[in-house]
Amino acid sequence: MSKCRACGEPAVIDLARHNANFCADHFIRLCLRQMTRAIDDFSMFSREDRILVAVSGGKDSLALWDMLIMEGYHAAGLYIGLGIGEYSDESGRLVRQFASERGLTLHEIDLRAEHGFDIPTAAKATRRVPCSACGLAKRHLFDSAAREHGYDVLVTGHNLDDEAAVLFGNTLRWDVEYLRRQAPVLAASGGFGRKAKPLVRLTEREMAAWCVIRGIDYVVEECPMALGNRHLAYKESLAGLESRSPGVTASFFLGFLERMAPILDAGVDHDDPVACRQCGAPTSAVDESCAFCRLVSTAAAHEPVPVRLVLDRRRRKAFDEQWGTTTMETT
Numbered sequence: 001m002s003k004c005r006a007c008g009e010p011a012v013i014d015l016a017r018h019n020a021n022f023c024a025d026h027f028i029r030l031c032l033r034q035m036t037r038a039i040d041d042f043s044m045f046s047r048e049d050r051i052l053v054a055v056s057g058g059k060d061s062l063a064l065w066d067m068l069i070m071e072g073y074h075a076a077g078l079y080i081g082l083g084i085g086e087y088s089d090e091s092g093r094l095v096r097q098f099a100s101e102r103g104l105t106l107h108e109i110d111l112r113a114e115h116g117f118d119i120p121t122a123a124k125a126t127r128r129v130p131c132s133a134c135g136l137a138k139r140h141l142f143d144s145a146a147r148e149h150g151y152d153v154l155v156t157g158h159n160l161d162d163e164a165a166v167l168f169g170n171t172l173r174w175d176v177e178y179l180r181r182q183a184p185v186l187a188a189s190g191g192f193g194r195k196a197k198p199l200v201r202l203t204e205r206e207m208a209a210w211c212v213i214r215g216i217d218y219v220v221e222e223c224p225m226a227l228g229n230r231h232l233a234y235k236e237s238l239a240g241l242e243s244r245s246p247g248v249t250a251s252f253f254l255g256f257l258e259r260m261a262p263i264l265d266a267g268v269d270h271d272d273p274v275a276c277r278q279c280g281a282p283t284s285a286v287d288e289s290c291a292f293c294r295l296v297s298t299a300a301a302h303e304p305v306p307v308r309l310v311l312d313r314r315r316r317k318a319f320d321e322q323w324g325t326t327t328m329e330t331t
């Protein structure tokens with residue numbers, strides 16, 4: 001049996017990118033060290049700050065919340081019920097269970113109950129891919145919840161693999177504006193709060209292992225609406241490279257952060273926002289409602305749409321293959 005590099009006890013995980021194996025205890029310490037390094041290197045927040053963790057019920061955000069609490073940070077959770085069928089039911093249940101078992105503060109927003117729509121309906125009503133309406137709603141609600149409850153910073157569970165996939169896509173298109181915004185911390189600006197990604201030095205597999213070792217139940221299924229999402233293809237390509245050369249994903253993304261630091265833009269330019277005339281949130285849409293309020297009025301007026309009707313033929317075939325369902329036969 002392989003041994004832990006630090007103490008020689010039996011190892012529970014092999015990390016090819018570190019060319020080493022670790023026992024549970026030393027793996028936990030390694031993860032905490034990597035998170036703390038990201039927080040300190042980018043001055044994300046301090047121990048005095050009040051932190052709001054956007055939790056989806058997936059492994060990354062729950063692991064992040066767990067790690068922050070373990071390191072003594074003041075961190076509460078924010079969960080948004082997106083109304084994506086059973087996926088949302090299960091993720092909400094697991095987030096509530098995580099918070100109540102540990103006595104942590106959890107803020108919840110239910111899109112359907114509070115804003116009159118859900119993501120499948122928003123996708124249909126706006127005729128755009130679900131992730132576009134979803135991303136817009138989440139950005140708005142994260143910001144407004146952090147502001148309303150007086151948090152200093154909002155943190156998300158984006159990991160090294162997520163960020164490397166985004167970097168890969170931005171590089172393939174040489175999208176300089178997006179490349180500049182890939183800093184793991186964005187300072188508060190123009191009425192928008194500070195945002196940070198403390199897991200940028202940790203991989204997806206490491207976060208799954210964290211949850212297993214710490215006994216955290218998380219929603220294992222990917223969001224069904226993500227099928228066909230371009231990021232997944234970039235992730236798969238990088239995973240292929242990683243299996244042949246362990247560590248290549250980390251050197252790609254962390255090397256970018258190190259070498260490109262001078263061009264990274266830690267502040268987002270919102271050119272003098274005004275207050276949305278409906279909800280008061282900062283927006284660049286002068287004399288108009290913000291993008292979220294416009295989404296609400298389009299989506300809430302639409303009849304509710306079940307998840308499966310939003311998935312197009314190609315996605316539904318993949319969905320059926322993945323989940324063993326028969327949505328293809330029902331229309």
Ligand code: Q46
Nearest residue numbers: 130131134135223225226
């Ligand atoms: S929840 Fe929403 Fe994600 Fe589902 S609809 Fe897309 S953006 S994939 S992180």
Ligand code: ZN
Nearest residue numbers: 004007023026
């Ligand atoms: Zn050890």
Ligand code: ZN
Nearest residue numbers: 276279290293
């Ligand atoms: Zn608004």
